[in-house]
Amino acid sequence: MLIETLVADAFGTNCYVLSAGPGSECVVVDPGIGIAPRLEDLLADRGLKPVAVILTHGHLDHTFSVTPVCGANDVPALIHADDAHLLADPTRGFGANMMSLVGTGLEWTEPDEVRALDDGGDFELAGMRFTVDHAPGHTAGSAMFHTAGDEGLYTLSGDVLFRGAIGRTDLPGGSETAMWDSLRRKVLPLDDATVVLPGHGPSTTIAAERARNPYLKRAAAHH
Template sequence: MYPGPATEEGERVLIETLVADAFGTNCYVLSAGPGSECVVVDPGIGIAPRLDDLLADRGLKPVAVVLTHGHLDHTFSVAPVCGANDVPAYIHTDDAHLLADPSQGFSANMMSLLGTGLDWTEPDDVQPLADGGVIELAGMRFTVDHAPGHTAGSAMFHTADADAAYTVTGDVLFRGAIGRTDLPGGSDAAMQDTLRRKVLPLDDATVVLPGHGPGTTIAAERARNPYLKRAAAGGH
């Protein structure tokens, strides 16, 4: 559980993390505290029951599901979570097709890991996001930063308060690593451009909330992440 960004009135909020049953995908719940509205980010495999428990325990009401990209390990529970709470799903336009057919984002071998009985339903209400857009949800303001490379429609979400800046990076940036670029829609060249133009300019103190693994900061990744170092040096 992280201290998080402020509401529009300046109150601190909390960022809580649930780790999915497969692939170690992080699902984040951002709220102003017990009894408030919240935003759910990247509800992955097996998340729904534990998310329901968390929401009930905290008295939270989701107002939206926000997706960093369209890969199934981040979107597996999006339809049940949206349906149970009657809320929209937000995703960048370039990955919206993956909510209709998630098999387009994975190789056949990776899809086979999920078994043959996938019963997929697209959320009823899908809201497209564009680069530089600002969405206000549950009293918080998020800036959308299109960050292709892992997928064509990968996006990061920036928010901040008086004390800290936070970036939900999805599979763009991890502690010591980045997301793979060899899946359908991935591009190493696009990832390098994203790292140079979108990640490196972030302030060192920015807290990174990645799609997998522990949180980190831009300063820590600038110092030790070989992929970020490669991008800083202009490598290809």
């Protein structure tokens, strides 16, 4: 599996491009602010053809470029059902103070085709199989996506789990209680060897986070 990472112009949001290799179909994950032109260059350079955009949740720093990317490639946007409303009106996920950071002159249009996903759903794209793991807390519809490549297991964790940290729970739709539940029921059972591709910051593994992430340690202690 070929995994390319582009970091957005704001908030350090990771946009991932997953494919079987150069010259094949691919999926784009979380295209954030300022990603579209660089993504276009990357796709052309590697000869990749997007078949869908996967969104780990509905926050604007992860969805900012979803409509132009979907439009340019005529592909659907996939998001958990509980965050789908944020693609119709992203301001509902941030609150006014965060919106001012993103920019108030935002001309927002929803992607032409939005596919709402359910927990536990399996789907195949670009020759890769993904499982949807609903993990609310950061937002009501936050989801992790699990897939397996030749090299092992991968989890796109969005803003559920970072290296040494977890996503904040104080934005609209967030819940600290739900986050602890997601850490216990969804993150802790994952295989130690799983490579975590987070929404922000460097990649990590479940084993490393079990050992050093204070939030995961606390969740394990109260498991």
